[in-house]
Amino acid sequence: MKLKLNFALAILFAFSILQTGFGQCQTSSIEYLRANQVKAAITNGGDFFWNRNDGQFVVPYVPGQSPEQSVIFANGLWLGGFDAGGNLKVACQTYGNANGRSDFWPGPIDESTSQVFTDGCEKFDRIWKVNRGAILQVKEDFADNGTIDMPLPATILSWPGRGNPHFQNAMGFELPDQELAPFFDRNNNDIYEPMNGEYPILEGFPNAVPDEMTWCVFNDIQSDHEETNGQPLGAEVHFMTYAFNCSENEMLNYTVFTRHKIFNKSAGDISGFRMGFWSDMDLGCFADDYLGCDTILNTQYFYNADNDDDDALCSASGVNGYGENPPVQATTFLNQNMSSFMYYNNPVFGNPAPDIGSTDPAVSGGFYNFMSSRWGDGTPLTFGGDGYDTTSSNTVNFAFFDNPNDPDGWSMNTEQLPRYDRRTVMTAGPFDLPKNENIILDAAFSYHREAGANHLENVDFALNNIPGLQNFYNLGLMENCSQFTACTDDCIWPGDIDRNEIARNDDLLYLGVAMGKDPAGANRNPASILWAAQPSENWLLELPNGANYKNADCNGDGKVDDLDYYILDLNYDKRTPTYMADETVAPFAEGGLYIDLSKEVVTPTDNFVKRLVKGDIYLASENEPLPFLYGISFSIKYDPDIWEPGLGGLVLPDSTFLGNADGVLSIGKIIPEEGRIEVAFSRKDGQAVSNAWGKLGQFRLILREDAPIMGSNGTEDISFPFFDAQGVGNQENFFLLGAKSDTVTITNMPTTVAEKYSDNILLQIMPNPNSGAFNLFFEKNNLPMEIYVFDFQGKYIWGGEVPVNSQRFSVDLSETIPAGLYFIKLMRGDGYFTTRKVIVK
Structure with missing residues (x-):
């Protein structure tokens, strides 16, 4: 964690011990996008692009590279508005999830009761992720004959689309019957049916297939708002992220897109509704960043105060800078107009200390002020200087709206402001958000660094690139992006080097053999490191088991080296849809x-x-x-x-x-x-x-x-x-x-800890989880035994007899049961029985 937050978070943590209830559900899930040149942490508590400890918008991303550099420390969703009685409601996330202080919690709101679902926080404390390969598999399989013939990827079967008949088996709980994750609805029956050729999509962009995308849901009514101490809006937020790996479009390769779909599930309408992002963007070193905005492009951006992103304080605290010619990081609203752009200062950083009125919001009204072109104390933003002037009447809505290359414009560069540690708030609104209606905020987070360009020239480079991002969005996320295509035969699965349908430790042996030959061959273009079936040309050599050497080129760059080892590690234990467990006991x-x-x-x-x-x-x-x-x-x-x-x-x-x-x-x-x-x-x-x-x-x-x-x-x-x-x-x-x-x-084990353990029978299941085919191991005895398989709800699935004196019994239900949680019951002839859980993937 960067040095600048230690003091502030220590104070927050002290209060959280006193105020946060023990056992209260908190967001904990973290997933990562790794589709292109960005590795981005995705969380489900209103914050994103950090792991609750360090910034995780790593760019340029090279698997295995150390140290990593992040241009964002943390980002958060901010919402605010008024109910019919004029009462202010806010839900805003900054750093609080690092210590259990939040305004958002996982899970949807029941649209019939306006309350959270029982255990909804625990059940939905997860992030669903799917990649391009899985979606293409469904599309290609269904297109050839109107039927799904091949096993579907687990990410397709577990997608939380409304009415998904496979969801309970895949995830262990039932979905509520209301709008959740978006999907292509082939027959327009409002039910997600993967076996009918349906698949996850970006709503409004049915033909676009990102290389990777995530979805999660959270709300602001689960508990008291300990981040803002504000009153809840009754907001349910569907949060998606997605990214593209485009061989000929570098701009898209350095961009992550987000979508926040915000539902008003309160008892009434919300007026004066504002939504936007709080950002703590750190271009490597946090101590030398400037910020600005472009009102025409609906964009905020961060750039370095000088042309060398190194600072003694950052070096001492272990923060990695970008060195000379540092980059620019931008955030762009793609479907809404930016109506306000504000910033505030870290109160414990800088010399002289920043004006107290320009620092962190202290009350819930202060958060809404920052969404409304005002400082936390209510002072309007004014033109000139640092924008905080209680005596000026020259009010504006946007801070530092001129290009820092303009010597006559208003920018941090022309004002030569002190080097503080700053956060920004960019906002859209106000809107009216009626009860049970929703509004969408689409955005692009983009990194810009032109070879040989200095810190200010990179601002021009960014502002010239962003219209291209907007155009890509306007054209349906389809133009000027070549991605890997569907593969159905002799495909590469990055990490499965020995072609046994899983990335595991035995693949390392084949990788080592290949590296010893130092081979080279055709690269994959475009190539992806994601776990997905990808086409590739054969190389000249074969591995000892007959697999082509191309399988050892995990990252697709036409050679086999340490980078491929990192891809094996990244995709470790991932399985193809046709994987069948097979293992051998060592003699x-x-x-x-x-x-x-x-x-x-x-x-x-x-x-x-x-x-x-x-x-x-x-x-x-x-x-x-x-x-x-x-x-x-x-x-x-x-x-x-x-x-x-x-x-x-x-x-x-x-x-x-x-x-x-x-x-x-x-x-x-x-x-x-x-x-x-x-x-x-x-x-x-x-x-x-x-x-x-x-x-x-x-x-x-x-x-x-x-x-x-x-x-x-x-x-x-x-x-x-x-x-x-x-x-x-x-x-x-x-x-x-x-x-x-x-x-x-x-020894000294209790003889009855639960009903399923009251039998004295040894029973082991291997492998577990499995594909529906597994082996049962038990003690040799001269009693007859019977095996029964039940599903998660206790429904009988299958039964069989075990020969007397057997110690091993094989079961293969891979062709008859879907993925999910099952129970095995072993009944012995003397009346004793035992049960075990088995997970089928």
Whole structure:
């Protein structure tokens, strides 16, 4: 977090401890757009473009690049207006969500009661994201014969469009029957039906398919407004973001678009309604920024006060500047006229200290003042100087409306104002917003930096670019943008290098092999790093499993290097719609992989430290090393009903058994929903290590206090089996690795913690989640057993008999059940039974 906020947020946090109710639902979800040259954090509490700690409008965005540079620290939605009685209502978001102080909360408002839905905040505390590839798949599949023939992506099936029949299975709760996320309604029945060839869209732009877009919903009536201390408007906000990756249009490659659709769901009409954005834009360093606006373009912009975006204060606080010839960052209203542009100063930054009247709003009326061309204390904005002059009658609606290149204009540059830390408020309105009506605010957030141009020349560059953005919007988001096209055969999925329909640790081995060859081939143009099927020309070489080398070019630049490793990491554990789980238990063997646990016995009633189990992972030994090893990958499984990751979950060594870490690729992941620990190492120079042995890492798991009983007499011996263990040796030969696990005893367990655990039966489901095909593992016994599958609502789906003395039973319902939450019931011949959850994706 940047230094300038520490003091202010510390004060806010102190008040929040006293005022915020314990257990109150708060927004927590964060998603990221990564469609083009911008990485943007999307949140669902009225704020956006930060992660509640640091600015996250990173541009230019290069996966894996460090340090990152952000041109925005935080952005927030501001709303204000009056009810029929003339009472002011405001909902405005700044930094409060960093410590639980908000004016907005996740979830819609029930249009029949004007109240929030029960558990709506918890259920809708999420952000839905879909990419171009998923939408194109639906369009192409339906277009060929009027039927959906292929499995649909999870992002399509879980899209919160009204009436979505797949939503409850996908998300675990039922959608309210009212307008939610927009979709192409093929038969105009107001129901989202993906199997009828329907898909997410941008309302009003049915033919535009962004490379990536998000949707979420929030309201301002869930609780007291602790950001403004104002009264709620009864606003429900549908928030969308989207971006385009255009090979020939650099301007669009550096732009993120937003849409706020604001519903009045209060008991009456709202007059004097104003809406807009609060912005804390920091062009790298926050201590040397100027701001201005262009009233014709409905645009605010930030530029550097000088031509070097470096400052001693920023350097000391670890903030990364843009150096010489710094960029310009702009915000443009695309469908509304900007009616006011204001700013205010950080009260704890600057010398001399800023006038108190020009600093943060102190009361709810102050927020509305800033939306109405007034300072927080009610003083009108005036022309000249810094715009705060209690003696002047020359009032204006827009601060610094002249180009800073104009020596006779009014700008911060011509006024040479002190270098304060400033925030802006750009507003549209006033409007009348009748009950149950809505209004839309569309905007573009764009970055502008011309090669060789200085800080002021980049202002001209930005103002010359923005009409092109407006024209792109006016023409339906369709012109002058070449995007990747639909792919149905021999497609690239960035990160799935070995072509097994999932990006996982085994892909690292093939990436390492490819990097050792230093190959080159045709690049993808246009290329995307998003998890989507993309067309690509074959390269000359093939990987050891027969997959073409083009699959290792994850970012599509025509070569295989470290950048492709970062894309694998970015898309890790993502699956294609046709993915089928397939895993192999590592055979028992001495001298291969093995685990050494830190404890022999644990008890769920112990304290946290005593319930923590560390597992050191080793390969071979110094006396008997593994000869000629280039790479290794494996998974370790645990039961997530019994264990949860703790203290970092998984730690890999800084230097490895394959050599110095700089010459080795590594991946270490925990997939908590499945209870999988996944690890891979690979060299990248084509040279195997002659003798490999040593410690590969350490996992850390905590025994759950409510861990279910599985063994008899309140005890259970638990091991952590290896799966999918393989190595790569000389000549790129892949081979299976043997492994040996270790065992810990769970003792003094309660014999009945819940009905489903009152059976003494061991039952494990692997994989879980899965595609509908999975294996059941249980203790060998001479009793007959029956398996039943029920859906989320308890409806019987399937049943089968387990042969006596079996320890494994396979179930394949992948062709008969949709994605969702299901329950497995195992009934034993002596009357005992157990149940487990299984998630089908």
